[in-house]
Amino acid sequence: MNHEGLTDLYNRFHGPNESAADIQTLRDLHVEMDRAVAAAYGWSDFDLGHGFHETRQGTRFTLSEPARREVLARLLTLNHECHAEEVARGLHDTKKGGTRAKGAGKAKGRAKQAGAGPTLFE
Incomplete structure (x- = not known):
């Protein structure tokens, strides 16, 4: 070893x-x-x-650099496709120009009300 x-x-x-x-x-x-x-x-x-x-x-x-660029381009395309599908399903509030998932703020507020510590994304 x-x-x-x-x-x-x-x-x-x-x-x-x-x-x-x-x-x-x-x-x-x-x-x-x-x-x-x-x-x-x-x-x-x-x-x-x-x-x-x-x-x-x-x-x-x-x-290789060309492969890295291709992987990143494909992941970006996939991300945009997934986001468009989520918007079509009504999972994002796009009225105010934002893309926050519906209910995300509520979950954060509930965690603070319960006295929980910081979450992974805070």
């Missing part, structure tokens, strides 16, 4: 010169997980381009 923290582990993970078997296994698991998530979304039509790529944080083992 290596007894290293996550920071040290992932510094090794992102190091292009690191070739230890445990790190390669972790990289393989990340690739497998990313592919499984893409498949769950039905996105098998483009290559995720895993490898060592320059990022704002330096060299990282991650998706």
Whole structure:
């Protein structure tokens, strides 16, 4: 057992010169997980381009930049589609230009009345 923290582990993970078997296994698991998530979304039509790529944080083992942009564009599109469906179902108050879900303010008020501590989103 290596007894290293996550920071040290992932510094090794992102190091292009690191070739230890445990790190390669972790990289393989990340690739497998990313592919499984893409498949769950039905996105098998483009290559995720895993490898060592320059990022704002330096060299990282991650998706290629074109794949990252494609994933973000698709997630944004999906978010807009989901929001439009929720609006069509009457789940958002759009009369005042806001997009707060109906009842969200009521739940927050009830939690404060009950003497509850802060919620996850406060």
